[in-house]
Amino acid sequence: MSPRMNGLGIMPEDTRICVVMVGLPARGKSYIAQKAQRYLRWLSVPARTFNVGNYRRENAPQPSADFFDVNNAEGERKRRAAAQAAVDDMLKWFREEQGVVAIFDATNSTKERRKWVLDQVSKEGIEVIFVESKCDDEELIMANIRDVKTSSPDYVGQDPEKAALDFRERIRNYEKVYRSINEDGDEDHLTYLKIMNVGKKVFINRIQDYLQSRVVYFLMNLHIRPRSVWLSRHGESLLNLEGRIGGDADLSSRGEEYARKLPELVRQSVGSDRPLTVWTSTLKRTIQTARHLPKHYNQLQWKALDELDAGVCDGMTYQEIADQYPEDFQARDEDKYNYRYRGGESYRDVVIRLEPIIMELERSEDILIISHQAVIRCIYAYFMQKTQEESPWVPVPLHTLIKLTPMAYGTEIERYSANIKAVSTWRGKGSTAKHEDPAPEGGI
Numbered sequence: 001m002s003p004r005m006n007g008l009g010i011m012p013e014d015t016r017i018c019v020v021m022v023g024l025p026a027r028g029k030s031y032i033a034q035k036a037q038r039y040l041r042w043l044s045v046p047a048r049t050f051n052v053g054n055y056r057r058e059n060a061p062q063p064s065a066d067f068f069d070v071n072n073a074e075g076e077r078k079r080r081a082a083a084q085a086a087v088d089d090m091l092k093w094f095r096e097e098q099g100v101v102a103i104f105d106a107t108n109s110t111k112e113r114r115k116w117v118l119d120q121v122s123k124e125g126i127e128v129i130f131v132e133s134k135c136d137d138e139e140l141i142m143a144n145i146r147d148v149k150t151s152s153p154d155y156v157g158q159d160p161e162k163a164a165l166d167f168r169e170r171i172r173n174y175e176k177v178y179r180s181i182n183e184d185g186d187e188d189h190l191t192y193l194k195i196m197n198v199g200k201k202v203f204i205n206r207i208q209d210y211l212q213s214r215v216v217y218f219l220m221n222l223h224i225r226p227r228s229v230w231l232s233r234h235g236e237s238l239l240n241l242e243g244r245i246g247g248d249a250d251l252s253s254r255g256e257e258y259a260r261k262l263p264e265l266v267r268q269s270v271g272s273d274r275p276l277t278v279w280t281s282t283l284k285r286t287i288q289t290a291r292h293l294p295k296h297y298n299q300l301q302w303k304a305l306d307e308l309d310a311g312v313c314d315g316m317t318y319q320e321i322a323d324q325y326p327e328d329f330q331a332r333d334e335d336k337y338n339y340r341y342r343g344g345e346s347y348r349d350v351v352i353r354l355e356p357i358i359m360e361l362e363r364s365e366d367i368l369i370i371s372h373q374a375v376i377r378c379i380y381a382y383f384m385q386k387t388q389e390e391s392p393w394v395p396v397p398l399h400t401l402i403k404l405t406p407m408a409y410g411t412e413i414e415r416y417s418a419n420i421k422a423v424s425t426w427r428g429k430g431s432t433a434k435h436e437d438p439a440p441e442g443g444i
């Protein structure tokens with residue numbers, strides 16, 4: 001068995017997992033599924049969600065609640081066909097596209113249905129882990145229905161109030177047959193994670209290997225309290241002025257001006273006096289950028305937030321790198337994500353060291369991160385689902401505060417410019433220009 005390397009370390013070549021979601025409608029299954037998919041893909045683990053609702057919509061685009069009644073034979077037939085089509089595509093993806101983690105997103109709310117999935121998937125030598133979201137907080141469920149269900153394609157063009165009532169009725173139909181995993185004590189052989197009331201309590205049963213436990217640990221850390229993550233690069237540094245990369249320089253006078261303006265920018269974007277927790281790197285330019293923030297903000301320095309290590313090229317200009325290491329310069333442009341500076345790091349390396357930061361971000365509430373261009377690109381790529389081809393080229397201007405607000409199925413972004421001039425540190429493919437203006441589109 002040859003090992004396979006990705007952002008979660010070394011795994012055996014044949015590790016394949018199917019995460020089977022379980023739970024009544026509006027319990028956050030799709031929310032959990034898309035978060036897990038995003039996290040795994042960011043770590044270069046091939047992951048894909050198969051949502052049975054999307055398959056069902058092909059044959060029943062706008063069903064009313066009685067479609068989901070167990071006594072509705074036509075509804076049963078169509079729902080089973082949708083589940084079968086999703087399982088077939090999922091197994092094909094494992095076989096033909098070297099899939100590693102599939103997420104089977106459906107209610108799977110009966111023992112029979114769980115056994116049916118388990119039998120088909122385990123026959124192919126794929127591990128199955130059930131992830132159940134159980135929630136009896138009626139207020140939260142109604143909020144979920146209003147937030148995401150009334151705008152679902154199932155209810156396009158319908159009155160939201162009527163849609164919410166119909167969805168509540170749909171849930172009642174599922175409740176008639178729903179069995180929580182191992183509720184009757186006869187599913188103890190299953191591998192599962194049961195999340196009760198958004199993580200107030202969790203049950204873990206028979207989790208086996210490394211990848212399973214990483215996925216479980218990630219899912220245990222999710223929460224749905226409203227919050228934002230703010231990202232800022234340090235203020236302009238003395239080395240930025242010279243077009244030199246890396247180093248540990250002080251701020252320029254304009255960088256210092258940004259540091260003084262940052263508290264106001266933060267207040268404006270927070271919209272209240274609620275305090276943030278501030279994370280900086282261990283380098284002078286980020287610590288100096290944070291120094292005028294209110295004293296009651298907790299500040300923490302993370303080595304993991306230090307800039308991408310440019311190894312032997314640290315402190316050089318792009319022109320010097322192109323002159324002294326022409327092959328390296330070209331190799332980096334060809335595959336910037338994977339190119340590792342001699343004695344330094346690649347973007348891939350940075351993502352791996354940022355994994356604990358992402359885990360901590362998921363657990364936390366309002367955090368302001370003051371870090372560096374490459375690091376911010378990697379964090380941004382996680383939230384905005386940027387590919388490995390795109391993320392190393394994203395323009396992240398100096399003297400700009402970025403606010404990311406995670407929503408049910410995506411992330412909202414707002415930008416606050418300090419309107420303080422700074423050099424551009426963006427470089428286009430093939431260029432050695434010192435202070436090039438980025439392409440207008442695609443920036444954050």
Ligand code: ATP
Pocket residue numbers: 023024025026027028029030031032053106107133134135140143144147148195197198199224408
């Ligand atoms: P359906 O079966 O209809 O597809 P679902 O279970 O997939 O429903 P989602 O579409 O994921 O439900 O519901 C999203 C809502 O659930 C979001 O508003 C999100 O904040 C909330 N949510 C996320 N996690 C949980 C959880 N563990 N428990 C309850 N609600 C959650």
